[in-house]
Amino acid sequence: MGLLSLGTPLVWDEAKKYADHVRTHGITQFLHIWDCLKDRQGDELLWGDEIEYMVVSFDDVEKNAKLSLRQTEILAKLNAIVDDISADCPKSIAVPKFHPEYGRYMLESTPGAPYTGSIPDLLSRAICAIGVNDAFWSDFALIGSRRNLARKHLKPNEVPMSFTSFPRLGVPGQFTEPYFDPSDAISSHSLFLPEEITNPHARFPTLTANIRRRRGSKVAINLPIFLDENTPRPFIDPTIPWDRNLYPEDPEAKLGAALPDHIYMDAMGFGMGCCCLQLTFQACNVTEARRLYDGLIPIGPIMLALTAASPIYRGYLADVDCRWNVIAGSVDDRTEEERGLKPLKENRFRIPKSRYDSVDLYISEQWMNRPEYNDNPLPYDEGIYDRLRKHGLDDLLSKHISHLFIRDPLVIFSETIDQDDTSSSDHFENIQSTNWQTLRFKPPPPNSGIGWRVEFRSMEVQMTDFENAAFAVFIVLLSRAILSFNVNFYMPISKVDVNMGRAQKRGASTSGKFYFRKDVYTTSHSSATSAASTSGTSSPVDGCSSPRKKEKKLRNCFPAPPPPEDGLFNRLPVEEEYEEMTMQEIMNGKGPNFPGLLPLVDAYLDTLDIEPPHLERIQKYLNLVRRRSDGRLLTAATWIRDFVTSHPDYKKDSVVSQTINYDLLVAVDEIERGVRTTPGFLPADYEGGNRDRGSIGL
Numbered sequence: 001m002g003l004l005s006l007g008t009p010l011v012w013d014e015a016k017k018y019a020d021h022v023r024t025h026g027i028t029q030f031l032h033i034w035d036c037l038k039d040r041q042g043d044e045l046l047w048g049d050e051i052e053y054m055v056v057s058f059d060d061v062e063k064n065a066k067l068s069l070r071q072t073e074i075l076a077k078l079n080a081i082v083d084d085i086s087a088d089c090p091k092s093i094a095v096p097k098f099h100p101e102y103g104r105y106m107l108e109s110t111p112g113a114p115y116t117g118s119i120p121d122l123l124s125r126a127i128c129a130i131g132v133n134d135a136f137w138s139d140f141a142l143i144g145s146r147r148n149l150a151r152k153h154l155k156p157n158e159v160p161m162s163f164t165s166f167p168r169l170g171v172p173g174q175f176t177e178p179y180f181d182p183s184d185a186i187s188s189h190s191l192f193l194p195e196e197i198t199n200p201h202a203r204f205p206t207l208t209a210n211i212r213r214r215r216g217s218k219v220a221i222n223l224p225i226f227l228d229e230n231t232p233r234p235f236i237d238p239t240i241p242w243d244r245n246l247y248p249e250d251p252e253a254k255l256g257a258a259l260p261d262h263i264y265m266d267a268m269g270f271g272m273g274c275c276c277l278q279l280t281f282q283a284c285n286v287t288e289a290r291r292l293y294d295g296l297i298p299i300g301p302i303m304l305a306l307t308a309a310s311p312i313y314r315g316y317l318a319d320v321d322c323r324w325n326v327i328a329g330s331v332d333d334r335t336e337e338e339r340g341l342k343p344l345k346e347n348r349f350r351i352p353k354s355r356y357d358s359v360d361l362y363i364s365e366q367w368m369n370r371p372e373y374n375d376n377p378l379p380y381d382e383g384i385y386d387r388l389r390k391h392g393l394d395d396l397l398s399k400h401i402s403h404l405f406i407r408d409p410l411v412i413f414s415e416t417i418d419q420d421d422t423s424s425s426d427h428f429e430n431i432q433s434t435n436w437q438t439l440r441f442k443p444p445p446p447n448s449g450i451g452w453r454v455e456f457r458s459m460e461v462q463m464t465d466f467e468n469a470a471f472a473v474f475i476v477l478l479s480r481a482i483l484s485f486n487v488n489f490y491m492p493i494s495k496v497d498v499n500m501g502r503a504q505k506r507g508a509s510t511s512g513k514f515y516f517r518k519d520v521y522t523t524s525h526s527s528a529t530s531a532a533s534t535s536g537t538s539s540p541v542d543g544c545s546s547p548r549k550k551e552k553k554l555r556n557c558f559p560a561p562p563p564p565e566d567g568l569f570n571r572l573p574v575e576e577e578y579e580e581m582t583m584q585e586i587m588n589g590k591g592p593n594f595p596g597l598l599p600l601v602d603a604y605l606d607t608l609d610i611e612p613p614h615l616e617r618i619q620k621y622l623n624l625v626r627r628r629s630d631g632r633l634l635t636a637a638t639w640i641r642d643f644v645t646s647h648p649d650y651k652k653d654s655v656v657s658q659t660i661n662y663d664l665l666v667a668v669d670e671i672e673r674g675v676r677t678t679p680g681f682l683p684a685d686y687e688g689g690n691r692d693r694g695s696i697g698l
């Protein structure tokens with residue numbers, strides 16, 4: 001997460017004095033990048049995923065599953081091993097990288113180098129393998145998956161698990177290995193989480209403490225609890241140490257921060273300690289990056305609902321299935337004034353959302369982006385906006401940046417206050433990378449050779465590599481379909497936010513409805529020649545001159561076509577352009593002008609010339625997504641929920657006990673390895689992380 005500078009972090013009272021300095025120089029740095037790279041063209045499609053793991057330490061005697069706090073040692077070991085493998089490997093094999101994350105039990109893994117648009121790269125991602133190219137297929141069976149690489153070098157009772165939220169994070173008693181007492185939580189002042197839950201690198205405790213200090217209280221997250229037959233009503237949580245008197249904020253719970261019938265959480269670790277699955281794409285130029293960013297905005301909540309995987313918090317079943325609001329609340333540094341609880345005096349803006357939330361603005365200048373779609377309140381820094389406009393930036397990008405820049409920098413290192421704004425982007429990144437939103441528009445780092453990129457950030461991490469592969473492959477292909485067919489997913493961004501709320505509700509994927517656009521084709525005649533019904537030829541609307549021959553590679557550089565001459569593209573009032581749809585309809589189609597996301601991907605695949613075994617493999621992944629979307633297979637959240645409620649120890653009181661948690665995580669590990677079958681959750685032919693690889697026939 002974000003950049004890890006080294007140095008002496010400033011406490012909030014000191015840091016805030018430099019807020020304007022960081023913003024001003026951050027904008028100077030951005031403008032430098034803009035001037036150098038706004039016309040940069042022709043970057044190829046590169047992409048990469050980030051998968052977060054939590055290391056779980058199993059105690060088979062006590063029947064407890066705990067979080068292993070050995071991140072520092074584990075990372076040192078893994079990185080040494082990775083260096084060794086790299087030294088022994090041909091250059092073409094990109095050995096994975098492991099990175100620190102917020103939780104001291106977390107590991108983030110990325111490919112060692114981004115993938116290209118080649119189909120073997122797509123498939124190598126598909127097995128979470130260490131990168132390969134055609135010539136080295138055989139090597140990757142030897143090297144194996146990132147998960148297995150990590151696993152091999154942990155203690156025998158430790159397992160890297162791609163699990164979104166640890167069910168018993170913050171319960172009374174021991175949930176970490178080793179045990180630490182929450183009374184030592186000098187950064188968060190949490191009633192539940194010890195200081196040692198947080199990565200010790202200065203950035204993380206400082207971020208935690210400065211969010212609390214800036215806000216003027218601890219963060220307060222209240223998730224509705226799943227009220228079961230025997231859950232006391234009202235539910236007043238007996239595990240909250242209501243009367244603790246150690247830190248000045250201790251009385252907050254009693255004074256109203258902790259709501260009845262809710263699971264109360266009071267620290268950054270509850271949110272930033274969740275794991276997720278993210279994907280970054282390089283575009284060929286800034287214009288394409290802006291189109292892709294906009295195209296993926298309405299997809300954010302849909303994929304959140306479909307990947308829902310986190311129904312348990314602090315030992316209780318929640319009435320939501322996703323982590324999103326937990327993380328949003330866990331880093332919400334807004335003051336009471338900014339949250340609208342008091343008139344503005346010290347602060348400059350009323351801010352409707354946390355720094356971690358859904359994006360507020362479509363930013364493409366393409367004709368499909370009607371101004372009416374940007375209907376969210378958008379506080380932005382007018383001084384910065386004016387500066388950007390005077391420099392020649394357009395309205396939308398200026399608003400995007402000046403909206404991000406209403407935030408204060410939270411962590412400033414005294415050694416890096418003064419920077420060379422032509423070679424550094426640290427001040428820009430300081431604000432940019434602490435706006436944690438559903439999509440991130442990533443300008444190229446200065447002097448890097450990297451292009452304009454877009455990051456897709458809403459998905460929950462899935463329990464098996466197979467599922468993570470499936471969702472990654474789906475989004476990679478969907479992003480290509482959006483660009484190459486130039487489909488139009490625009491709808492008012494406020495409706496995307498309504499979807500974000502709905503996506504997190506229990507069972508949203510099967511019983512929820514989401515707003516979505518009814519006609520996604522961009523020309524008035526396109527339904528006849530629609531993407532989904534033209535197979536084998538290039539799309540008529542992809543902006544390329546003549547029909548392309550089938551190609552092997554995924555690619556970028558699809559120029560947006562000019563608006564249709566008949567002007568019919570905006571014939572409907574905005575409110576008539578969208579309607580409520582089920583997940584099944586959004587994914588598989590509804591009506592003549594909306595083929596559904598999966599058929600769009602299939603139509604895109606038809607334009608490629610993929611070897612039959614590779615195509616078969618891709619279809620296996622898409623089939624998982626399809627079956628999740630039409631309810632034939634359960635979401636992870638529903639499967640977890642069912643596991644808990646059907647466990648013999650479950651007392652129908654919402655409590656996920658130590659034993660239930662242990663059995664759950666043992667089961668998840670066994671499922672991942674293919675030792676335990678789970679009809680209704682994974683396809684019948686799922687063989688487990690290890691054997692899965694073999695079945696590609698490599």
Ligand code: ADP
Pocket residue numbers: 001002046047048049050099110111112113114115278279280281282450451453455
């Ligand atoms: P952050 O944590 O800021 O999102 P990371 O560096 O952890 O960023 O991960 C970025 C992802 O982007 C990784 O999956 C990496 O493989 C990928 N990536 C790196 N360079 C490029 C590039 N030029 N284009 C697209 N993706 C890239």
Ligand code: MG
Pocket residue numbers: 001050052101108
């Ligand atoms: Mg991360």
Ligand code: MG
Pocket residue numbers: 001002050099108
């Ligand atoms: Mg990362």
Ligand code: MG
Pocket residue numbers: 001002003
């Ligand atoms: Mg990072």
Ligand code: MG
Pocket residue numbers: 050278455
């Ligand atoms: Mg990321």
Ligand code: MG
Pocket residue numbers: 127128145147148465688689690
């Ligand atoms: Mg595996």
